[in-house]
Amino acid sequence: MNTGENPPTQFVDNDLKPVGHGRMLRKEDARFIRGKGRFIDDIQLPGMLHLAILRAPIAHGRIVSVDVTLAEAHPKVKLVGTGAMLAEHGLAWMPTLANDVQPVLATDKIHFQWQEVAFVVADDRYAAQDALELIDVEYEQLPVVVNARTALEASAPVIRDDLAGKTDNRCFDWETGDKQATDAVFARAEVVVGQEMVYPRVHPAPLETCGAVANYDPIDGDLTLWSTTQAPHAHRTLYSMVAGLPEHKIRVISPDIGGGFGNKVPIYPGYLCTIVASMLTGAPVKWTEDRFENLTSTAFARDYVMHGEIAATKAGRILAIRTNVLADHGAFNGVAAPTKYPAGFFGVFTGSYDIQAAHCAMTAVYTNKAPGGVAYSCSFRVAEAVYLIERLVDCLADQLGMDPVELRLLNLLKPDQFPYTSMTGWIYDSGDYESTLREALKIADYAGLRREQAEKRASGELMGIGVSVFTEAVGAGPRKDMDILGLGMADGAQLCLYPTGTAVLRVSCQSQGQGHETTFAQIVAEEIGIPPADIKVVHGDTDLSPFGMGTYGSRSTPVSGAAAVLVARKVRDKAHLFAATMLEVTVADLEWRKGSFHVIGDPAKSLTIQQIAKWAYGTGQLPDGVEGGLEAHIHYHPENLTYPNGAYICVVDVDPGTAVVTVRRFIAVDDCGTRINPMIIEGQVHRGLTDGVGMALMEMITFDEDGNCLAASLMDYLLPTALEVPDWETGFTVTPSPHHPIGAKGIGECATVGSPPAIVNAVVDALKPYGLRHADMPLTPSRLWEAMNGNAQPPM
């Protein structure tokens, strides 16, 4: 293991332009800094029409009538679509990624506020909006359920009466772990601490909203769809399944994406409306969602009510963890998680600790709220799991009167325990958790912080120090375990070296800002020794890239990255055969030094990969049974997830007069195994830490009792600006994964997952003088003020 103090040799000078891993400036920046990115709304096609969606202002009710006469008469309107019209084409409902169904346009019933009811296609976007006003819809309102705690009460109205035989709002029940063994440990434990905590509903709110441009060619029957999708290939397959279009005639293009964070994984009604509109009008059609639509109707995140308990000895040895979870899935089960994992990867709630038993029982419910659930960089619900365990451990520390760091050090898994099978069956690949934590303690000067805190407390100042030590589970996933709608979670890669020695890599993952055009070129460069500048990475176009499941759940590096490594090694192996023929030696006589093969013992005899590429397309006699050319293809299933880990320390100051929390310092030490581009990794960590500040202190999608969404704009849904976040302090350790060809692990969501509990732990720590043991996010001044005055309320 390396620590931040001793940078591994791969950490090289950018100016040397590393042929492989190392800090390298991003290729994609050249267009973005010139305003030449190509986002969905930038696309202009000749004759293009604009689509806008009418949404229901009520949260639950019957549609009595929809009158589109006036809208259709608008001089600039080309088409008005309704649920009834879609029903005629068999398109009124569509499957969700969780094998549920959801209306594209409501036919008879509204299930959540701002659900899609009708669309208008007009000459320009303003006219389309005007015509929405001309549609007259009459509703008959029904009682509303927006609180998961009351969704299963006998008096609750049944939201999903479209499901045959449905008599309540139960979505699913799920459990993991060993209940009997866990209860037995709890029964004899010296100390048991329980805490109910809510992870409020939040929203990923990428800066670019969702949108699509559909262009259907009625002559060839070809559909080209530009859309904001993190998974273009999976979407193509689903469009074929839903709309009945032949898959080979669908081309999904995901151009530059202005942030995704899981918000752009599902297929939204707007995409399908846009496709239908193009097919019916014969013209290209654009739909660009506005911010209000994005926040109220697209994939939300979290919304878990968790009751957790932790059992331990008086000396602080953690024995077992159990939890009951109430999961609010909204009106339709739209979670984008592998089929066998309805609660995503929440099963990793045992965290980074060596314990004896664990159990979770979960009930998921339908409510009159927008669907979604797995989004906002949660790594398929690891965010919720990490929050639960890291808050519980702090509650235990409080109960035992122990320092939260000492308690964690006592219970962390040890390096020699890996690969470690958790009490809920997850196989952690590698880690050196104590070293990661000690690195964070060193950067923070933890002892010094505690001294400072003691001094401040003595003078009435509220300073808090919070710690979180987390283990992530990313890179879905193994073929035997993981699929979405029957599609195994593999990724493809194709690598072609051209005769002049430059290369094109085609991958199925889809950047939303992660810098794949840079890092994937670096991955290939490391393997075949061609400078990254000579490697073009093609992605985001299903006609130009191999099939694969796309980018979410931090799976690009673990899955697509591994595919890129292995396809490059296939090419190198073929080059090895060619080099032996060219030099008239055996394969065993050659050794590879990055970029060239050398005859062992005769280093003057060598060939560069570029020389070999030229020969591969030339006229020389090929080795027996080997084709010419220098390219390869792979369809890669990972054998396991990767398990990056981190140790975070947050320092806050709370104003005793206003309850305003200031995050003064934040120290993040991450271990994502082998580091491909440290600059990009740091950027990913910074992003997630900012998410953490947002979720812990500011962000919440909340509703009133009538189901009105109270966070429908960025005036009400508060995102952190530069003023709410500190100058991040980062460090790293390097514990390579044995289950990835270069030992890399996903990093994209670690900080989003790991930072909220550190911040909440810090605030609660600051408020120890008030006797506070827990307060639910978001810790806004008003909510925290109530908590400081003994009136802590769960969010609604």
Place this chain on the structure above:
Amino acid sequence: MQVTMKVNGNDVTREIEGRLLLVHFLRDHLGLTGTHWGCDTSNCGACAVWLDGEPVKSCTVLAAMAGGHEVRTVEALEQRGELDTIQRGFMECHGLQCGFCTPGMLMTTRALLDRCPSPSQEEIREAISGQVCRCTGYATIVRSVQWAAAEEAGTRTTLATGETP
């Protein structure tokens, strides 16, 4: 109605609806899609451009109000094939990821450096506090502006190697 304004040094005249927002005028009528649109409420700042040299949110300005005035957008930062220092700063210091907030951030921070050539970290954060970035966590944007300030003052030491700056 007809509107005439100077955009990136060129006089443009177009027939528009009175309600047309400047951001849509730039994007849909002039094809200047570098200026982005990200919210309905003037909170995100992806649409920031210069109006007579001052940053404004073009989603909150009617195109008609810009008539007779001078607008500059991100497309005008590069001059004669040479990047503006602030553009180089963002590249050098990883001040962007998805690139969606970037044009607005570049226009705001260029304006900051023009009036305050050596801003403190606090001044930089204050200057971009009306804008949202969902990717960078802002620290690298701060560094990008500091890089550009040092570059323009001739005091920039070479980029730290082996470490992020």
